Amino acid sequence: MNETTEIKTWDKAYSPKDVEARWVNHWAQSGIFNSHPDLNQEPYSLVIPPPNVTGALHVGHALNNTIQDFLARLKRMSGKDLCWVPGTDHGGIATQTVMEKILKAENTSRVRIGREAFTQRMEDWTLHCKETILGQLKKLGCSLDFSRESFTMDEKRKAAVFEAFKKLWDDGLLYRGERLVNWCVRCGTALSDIEVEHEERKGNLWHIRYPEASGGPGLVVATTRPETMLGDVAVAVYPEDKRYRSLIGKKLRLPLVNREIPVIEDGFVESSFGTGAVKVTPAHDPNDFEMGLRHQLPRIKVISPSGKITEEGGLYAGLSREDARKKIIQDLEFQGFLEKTETHPHAVGICYRCQEIIEPLLSWQWFVKTKDLAAGALKTLENNQFKIYPASWKEPYRNWLLDIRDWCVSRQIWWGHEIPVWYCLKCNAISKDSSFHQIPNLRGVVSREKPKACSVCGHLELIQDPDVLDTWFSSALWPFSVFGWPEKNQDLQRYYPTQILVTGYEIIYLWVARMQMMGLYLTGKVPFSEAFIHGIIRDKKGKKMSKSLGNVIDPIEMMDKYGTDALRFSLISQARPGKDILFSEDSLIAGRNFTNKLWNTARFALMNAVAPEELGTVPNFQLEAADVWILSEYQKMILSVQEEIEIYNLANATEKMYEFLWDEFCDWYVEIAKLRLQGADLRAKKTAFRVLITVLNGVVKMLHPLMPFVTEEIYSVLKTWDTEPADFLMNSRFPNVPEIKITEETQKGMSALIEAVKSLRSLRAQLGISPGLKIPVICQSEDAAETNFLKENLLYLAALAGGREISFLSSKRESLPTKAASTVTPHFTFYVPLEGLIDFKKESERLKKELGKVENDLGKLSQKLSDPNYLSKAAMEEVSETRFLQDTALSKKARLEELIKVLA
RNA sequence: GGGCCGUUAGCUCAGCGGUAGAGCGCUGUCCUCACACGACAGAUGUCAGAGGUUCAAAUCCUCUACGGCCCACCA
Numbered sequence: 001m002n003e004t005t006e007i008k009t010w011d012k013a014y015s016p017k018d019v020e021a022r023w024v025n026h027w028a029q030s031g032i033f034n035s036h037p038d039l040n041q042e043p044y045s046l047v048i049p050p051p052n053v054t055g056a057l058h059v060g061h062a063l064n065n066t067i068q069d070f071l072a073r074l075k076r077m078s079g080k081d082l083c084w085v086p087g088t089d090h091g092g093i094a095t096q097t098v099m100e101k102i103l104k105a106e107n108t109s110r111v112r113i114g115r116e117a118f119t120q121r122m123e124d125w126t127l128h129c130k131e132t133i134l135g136q137l138k139k140l141g142c143s144l145d146f147s148r149e150s151f152t153m154d155e156k157r158k159a160a161v162f163e164a165f166k167k168l169w170d171d172g173l174l175y176r177g178e179r180l181v182n183w184c185v186r187c188g189t190a191l192s193d194i195e196v197e198h199e200e201r202k203g204n205l206w207h208i209r210y211p212e213a214s215g216g217p218g219l220v221v222a223t224t225r226p227e228t229m230l231g232d233v234a235v236a237v238y239p240e241d242k243r244y245r246s247l248i249g250k251k252l253r254l255p256l257v258n259r260e261i262p263v264i265e266d267g268f269v270e271s272s273f274g275t276g277a278v279k280v281t282p283a284h285d286p287n288d289f290e291m292g293l294r295h296q297l298p299r300i301k302v303i304s305p306s307g308k309i310t311e312e313g314g315l316y317a318g319l320s321r322e323d324a325r326k327k328i329i330q331d332l333e334f335q336g337f338l339e340k341t342e343t344h345p346h347a348v349g350i351c352y353r354c355q356e357i358i359e360p361l362l363s364w365q366w367f368v369k370t371k372d373l374a375a376g377a378l379k380t381l382e383n384n385q386f387k388i389y390p391a392s393w394k395e396p397y398r399n400w401l402l403d404i405r406d407w408c409v410s411r412q413i414w415w416g417h418e419i420p421v422w423y424c425l426k427c428n429a430i431s432k433d434s435s436f437h438q439i440p441n442l443r444g445v446v447s448r449e450k451p452k453a454c455s456v457c458g459h460l461e462l463i464q465d466p467d468v469l470d471t472w473f474s475s476a477l478w479p480f481s482v483f484g485w486p487e488k489n490q491d492l493q494r495y496y497p498t499q500i501l502v503t504g505y506e507i508i509y510l511w512v513a514r515m516q517m518m519g520l521y522l523t524g525k526v527p528f529s530e531a532f533i534h535g536i537i538r539d540k541k542g543k544k545m546s547k548s549l550g551n552v553i554d555p556i557e558m559m560d561k562y563g564t565d566a567l568r569f570s571l572i573s574q575a576r577p578g579k580d581i582l583f584s585e586d587s588l589i590a591g592r593n594f595t596n597k598l599w600n601t602a603r604f605a606l607m608n609a610v611a612p613e614e615l616g617t618v619p620n621f622q623l624e625a626a627d628v629w630i631l632s633e634y635q636k637m638i639l640s641v642q643e644e645i646e647i648y649n650l651a652n653a654t655e656k657m658y659e660f661l662w663d664e665f666c667d668w669y670v671e672i673a674k675l676r677l678q679g680a681d682l683r684a685k686k687t688a689f690r691v692l693i694t695v696l697n698g699v700v701k702m703l704h705p706l707m708p709f710v711t712e713e714i715y716s717v718l719k720t721w722d723t724e725p726a727d728f729l730m731n732s733r734f735p736n737v738p739e740i741k742i743t744e745e746t747q748k749g750m751s752a753l754i755e756a757v758k759s760l761r762s763l764r765a766q767l768g769i770s771p772g773l774k775i776p777v778i779c780q781s782e783d784a785a786e787t788n789f790l791k792e793n794l795l796y797l798a799a800l801a802g803g804r805e806i807s808f809l810s811s812k813r814e815s816l817p818t819k820a821a822s823t824v825t826p827h828f829t830f831y832v833p834l835e836g837l838i839d840f841k842k843e844s845e846r847l848k849k850e851l852g853k854v855e856n857d858l859g860k861l862s863q864k865l866s867d868p869n870y871l872s873k874a875a876m877e878e879v880s881e882t883r884f885l886q887d888t889a890l891s892k893k894a895r896l897e898e899l900i901k902v903l904a
Numbered sequence: 905g906g907g908c909c910g911u912u913a914g915c916u917c918a919g920c921g922g923u924a925g926a927g928c929g930c931u932g933u934c935c936u937c938a939c940a941c942g943a944c945a946g947a948u949g950u951c952a953g954a955g956g957u958u959c960a961a962a963u964c965c966u967c968u969a970c971g972g973c974c975c976a977c978c979a
Contacts, residue, residue, distance in 0.1 A: 604938030765945040869959040
C-alpha cells in the first residue's frame with residue numbers, strides 16, 4: 001500500500017517506533033475500526049471496561065485492552081461486523097480523591113473552592129485525562145470504534161441513569177432508609193459493602209469492668225474498640241452462660257459515662273470469646289445494631305461523620321476517634337476499670353479508595369433491593385446463557401449472588417450522577433444546608449428536571465438531593481447505555497446484547513454481577529453472554545503495583561523501549577487462564593526477539609522473492625518432501641491455535657504460533673528451502689518460494705491480532721503475493737487450513753532426516769569440528785525406506801549438517817570404516833572418517849557413554865515389557881509403542897557395541 | 905471462620921495418567937551469504953512432603969507443610 005516500505009529500506013533489526021506511528025495514523029484515517037451496521041455480516045460487539053479518569057493507563061489496562069483487541073481483530077478476520085466501543089468512567093470517589101490531592105498541592109481544598117468550582121475543575125481534568133487515555137489506547141493499537149466514544153457522565157449516559165433510577169423507583173426496588181453503613185471518614189461518604197476491603201491489623205482486646213449499678217462487682221467486657229463504650233446501651237451475654245445468669249436483667253453502671261445499662265441475653269454471643277460478655281453499641285457496630293433491633297434498644301451516636309466524638313460523648317466530645325481511644329483507656333486505667341490488655345490482631349474494614357479505616361455509621365441512604373435482581377442473574381448463570389472463563393470463577397460469582405445484600409448507591413461526594421430526587425423545603429421542613437444523610441423520612445419526587453412547584457403544598461422552593469450515585473451505578477448500565485438505551489434505536493438492536501466482556505477478577509462483583517443484574521432487569525437480555533476474566537498484573541515479587549510502592553511499570557515506556565508488539569506479546573503469552581502475571585521488564589525481551597524474528601523471516605522471503613506475475617505462470621509446482629511436510633505442520637498448527645482460541649487460552653495459542661514459526665518454519669523449512677531459493681533451477685525456486693510465501697503470509701495473518709504493527713508492515717509488501725489481497729490485514733481472512741495430505745513415508749522420512757542432521761551436528765560439536773569445515777560422511781542403514789528418503793534428500797543433509805562426499809554402505813556385510821568417528825540414530829549409523837582429527841581413545845569413551853545411556857533406557861523398557869500385568873492391562877497401542885522403543889534401543893545398542901569393538 | 909488457587913530447571917511459567925518441557929538466564933563454538941534481538945551444540949529438576957488408587961502417577965484421591973487470593977458481623 002505504500003512505497004516507503006520497500007524491502008531495500010528494511011533494517012536488519014526491526015525498529016518499531018516509526019512503523020507504529022505510521023500505522024496508528026493509517027488505521028485512524030482509513031476508518032477501518034468503525035463498525036458497519038449496514039453490512040450483511042453477523043455483528044459481534046464488546047464494550048471496553050471504561051478506565052477511570054484518574055490519570056494515565058497502567059500495565060493492567062494494557063493487558064485488558066490487548067486481550068480485547070486480540071479478540072476484536074480476530075473476529076473481524078472471521079468475517080464479523082465488529083463493534084468495540086471505547087469510553088471512560090467518571091470514577092466517583094477515586095477521581096474526586098485525585099482532584100483533592102491536586103487541590104491540596106495548590107494549598108486549597110474542595111470545601112474552600114465550593115461545589116460549583118470543584119465540579120468545573122473535575123470537568124477540565126476529565127477532558128485532559130480522556131485525551132491521554134484515548135491516545136494511549138491508540139498507541140497500543142486498539143481497534144476501537146473511536147466514533148462511539150462514551151463517558152459514563154455524558155448526556156446520553158445521564159439519560160440512561162435517570163431512566164434506570166426511575167424504573168427502579170417505580171418498581172419499588174429503590175428506597176431511602178436508615179442503615180448502619182460503611183462510612184469513610186476521610187472521603188466523607190457512605191460506601192457499599194464491597195467497596196470495603198479487610199485488612200489484618202495489630203490491635204488490642206481491652207478488658208473493662210462494668211460494675212453493677214447497685215454496687216456489686218458486675219462483669220468484665222472485652223472490646224477492640226473502647227471508644228464506642230460512650231454509646232453503649234447494654235451488655236449482652238449468652239443465655240445459658242452460668243457465669244452471668246444471675247446478672248441478666250440487672251443494671252450496670254457504665255464507667256466514665258455513669259449511664260445505667262441493662263444486662264441482656266442474646267444467642268449471638270459466643271461465651272468462649274473474650275470474657276463472654278459483649279458491650280452493645282447499636283449506633284456503631286453492625287452486630288450490635290442487629291441486637292439493638294432484637295431488644296429494642298436505643299441508639300446513641302457518639303461518633304460523627306467526620307470521625308469525631310459527638311456531644312453525646314460528654315467529656316470526650318470533639319476528640320478524634322484515635323485520641324478518644326487513648327484518653328478513654330487512660331481514664332479507665334486511672335479509675336481502675338481496665339482489667340487487662342491483650343494483643344489481638346483482627347481484620348478492620350478500610351476504604352478501597354483511600355485506605356482509611358471504615359466507621360460503621362447510622363445514616364439515611366439510598367438502597368437498591370437486590371434479591372430479585374440477583375435471582376435473574378442466577379438463573380441465566382444456571383442455564384448457561386451466561387458463561388464465565390475460566391470456569392473457576394463461576395462458583396465465587398454464584399455464591400456472591402446468593403448472599404447478596406442491598407446495594408447502598410448514594411454517596412456524599414460531589415463528583416457523580418446527581419440523584420434525581422427533589423424535596424420541598426416546606427413540606428420537609430429543611431434548609432439548603434441540612435446534612436441530608438442525617439435527616440429521616442424525607443419525602444421527595446423523582447424528576448430529571450427541577451419541578452416548578454411542590455405537588456403537595458405548591459411551595460416553589462424545591463431542592464435536589466445533594467448526594468450522587470455510586471460510580472458503579474452508571475457502570476452497571478454501560479453495555480447498553482453506550483448504544484443509546486433507553487432509546488430504542490438501530491444500534492441497540494444490532495449490537496446489544498454484546499458477545500463478550502473482558503475484565504479482571506477484582507471487579508467481578510463490583511461490575512460484572514451488577515451489569516448482569518441491571519442488564520437483565522432493564523433490557524430483559526443478558527448484556528454479554530461470556531465473560532473473559534483475566535488476572536491482575538503484579539510486580540516481580542508478586543506485590544500489587546501501586547504508585548506509593550514505586551513498583552509500577554509504565555506501558556508507554558515499555559512500548560517506546562521494546563515496541564508495542566513486544567509488549568502485547570509479552571502480556572498475552574503470560575496471561576494464563578486464572579493466573580496473575582508477575583511482570584518484569586525482562587519478559588519483554590522474548591517479545592522483542594520474536595518480533596525481530598518475524599521481521600527477518602519476511603525480509604528473507606522478500607530478498608529471495610519471485611515476482612507474483614512470474615510465479616503465477618508456473619502451471620504446477622513440484623512439491624518436495626519438505627514442502628509437504630511444512631504445509632502439513634502448518635495445517636496442524638492452525639487447527640491447534642483455533643482450538644486454543646475457542647477456549648480463550650490465548651497464551652497457548654500464542655505459544656503454538658511462536659513454536660511453529662521459530663522452531664519448524666525458520667529452523668528447518670527455511671534452511672531447507674534456501675538451497676532451492678538460491679539455486680539455479682527456476683522451477684524449483686518458484687515452488688519453494690510459493691510454499692514459503694503461502695505459509696509466511698498465513699502466519700503473518702494469524703499473528704496480526706497479537707502483533708498488529710509488525711504484521712501490518714510486513715503484509716503491506718507481502719500482500720502482492722496474496723491470492724485475496726486486502727487493504728489492511730484486519731480486513732483479510734484468517735487463513736484456511738490447507739488441504740494437504742502427508743504420507744506416512746514422507747512424515748517418517750522427514751523425521752529421519754532431522755534426526756540425522758541433529759546427530760551429525762552433535763558429533764561435530766563433540767569433536768570440535770569448526771563450522772566451516774565440511775566433513776565426509778558414510779551412512780549405513782538396513783532400513784530401505786529411510787535410506788531411500790535420505791538419498792533423495794541428500795543435498796539437504798549435506799547442507800544442514802555440513803557434510804560432503806556422502807556415501808552409503810548397502811549392507812552391514814561390507815567392511816566397516818575403522819578410522820572414523822561415528823554416531824547412531826534409530827535408523828542410521830554415520831561414520832565420519834577424519835583421520836588425524838580424531839582421538840580414538842576419546843571416541844571410544846564417548847561411544848561407551850552413549851551405550852550406557854541406551855542400556856539404561858533399555859533396562860526400563862525391558863522391565864516394563866516383562867511385567868505380565870502391564871502386558872495384559874495396558875492399552876494395545878501403549879504396549880506396541882514400548883516394543884518399538886525397545887527394538888530401536890536394541891538396534892542402537894548392538895551397533896554401538898560393534899563400533900566400540902572395532903575401535904578396540 | 906468458610907471457600908478457592910498455587911507449590912515442576914537459577915527466575916517466570918507450560919504439561920495434568922504412559923520414559924520431564926518452554927522463555928529468560930547459564931556454558932561452549934561461530935560476526936556462515938534473513939536475523940548476534942542470531943545459528944548450532946550443551947548443562948541444569950528425588951515435579952513441596954507423606955500415604956493411597958493404578959500394570960503405570962508431576963498428572964487421580966486423602967492428609968500435612970508453606971505461599972497467595974476471595975468471602976465473612978467473632979465483640
